[in-house]
Amino acid sequence: MQRYFVTPEQFTDNTVVLTGDDAHHASRVMRMEAGDALIVSDGRSRVAQAEIRSLSPGKVEAEVTEWLPLSGEPRWSATVAQSLPKGDKMEIVIQKGTEIGAVSFLPFQSQRMIVQYDAKKEAKRIERWSKIAKEAAEQAHRSRIPAIEPVASWRELVARISGFDLALFCYEKEGGGHGLRDAIASRAKGWGDGERTILLIVGPEGGFTEREAEEAEKAGAVVVGLGKRILRTETAAMVGLSCLMYESGEMGGV
Structure with missing residues (x-):
């Protein structure tokens, strides 16, 4: 599943927004559509699986469907x-x-x-x-x-x-x-x-x-x-x- 990093400010309690290069990558390179799932992390303490609700080359809005544990980090x-x-x-x-x-x-x-x-x-x-x-x-x-x-x-x-x-x-x-x-x-x-x-x-x-x-x-x-x-x-x-x-x-x- 495609993963993206965002700033903490791009998260709310139940939504996340991709902008700039990330939005372009999701919409144009990966050719994602509404309903597709992705994983988003704020690089600090929150990682979530989200489902895309709307997207354009400059903005992708997704709804958090599940909060995930931090993983992939070394001991x-x-x-x-x-x-x-x-x-x-x-x-x-x-x-x-x-x-x-x-x-x-x-x-x-x-x-x-x-x-x-x-x-x-x-x-x-x-x-x-x-x-x-x-x-x-x-x-x-x-x-x-x-x-x-x-x-x-x-x-x-x-x-x-x-x-x-x-x-x-x-x-x-x-x-x-x-x-x-x-x-x-x-x-x-x-x-x-x-x-x-x-x-x-x-x-x-x-x-x-x-x-x-x-x-x-x-x-x-x-x-x-x-x-x-x-x-x-x-x-x-x-x-x-x-x-x-x-x-x-x-x-x-x-």
């Missing part, structure tokens, strides 16, 4: 901190990371990143990335849209490490030594069933410097490897996040 709240990669790789990280289960993305600057950061283009890029996260969340049947945070400096990122229950610094020089799984297992033993916050820090194409690794570790991050192979930056983010979801029981068993 652990994982934020992917990704050093800005070149080209459209950040879009890939956000799209696939949203599907896997990230709750937010924190792009940041690091010493060896290849892309030239342009603060003037930041608003447009974040708008683009937010749209990608929304579409991926709809496709993956998430109940919430992951947040896209403003681009942080290296110092700003390091200062935020202590605010997470666990920060994992993915470092290729760690190789097959101190692995991500071991780091999670050692920390998660006493966590119980409560929600935990995890920061997954991934470097750029050129990797991290030894000084960056030292600074992150000093701030409280656990320096980990993602296996014996060297991964592309966009692959590293997906592998690390998938491992987190597995260890939290997202794939069953725990």
Whole structure:
């Protein structure tokens, strides 16, 4: 069933209204008609199945037929901190990371990143990335849209490490030594069933410097490897996040 995200204001007690791109998508792309059902979420606390009563390219009105439980959200709240990669790789990280289960993305600057950061283009890029996260969340049947945070400096990122229950610094020089799984297992033993916050820090194409690794570790991050192979930056983010979801029981068993 097609799923859409709306603002809380678009909900009333028993109706919901789609506007803009969502209304166009429902009426023109999906060719929905009066009587068709869809699922709508306000991205916070309400998810409903609704039946379309009227529609046009600019507005779709639907009546709530059933309130649904929140679903599709991970047990652990994982934020992917990704050093800005070149080209459209950040879009890939956000799209696939949203599907896997990230709750937010924190792009940041690091010493060896290849892309030239342009603060003037930041608003447009974040708008683009937010749209990608929304579409991926709809496709993956998430109940919430992951947040896209403003681009942080290296110092700003390091200062935020202590605010997470666990920060994992993915470092290729760690190789097959101190692995991500071991780091999670050692920390998660006493966590119980409560929600935990995890920061997954991934470097750029050129990797991290030894000084960056030292600074992150000093701030409280656990320096980990993602296996014996060297991964592309966009692959590293997906592998690390998938491992987190597995260890939290997202794939069953725990």
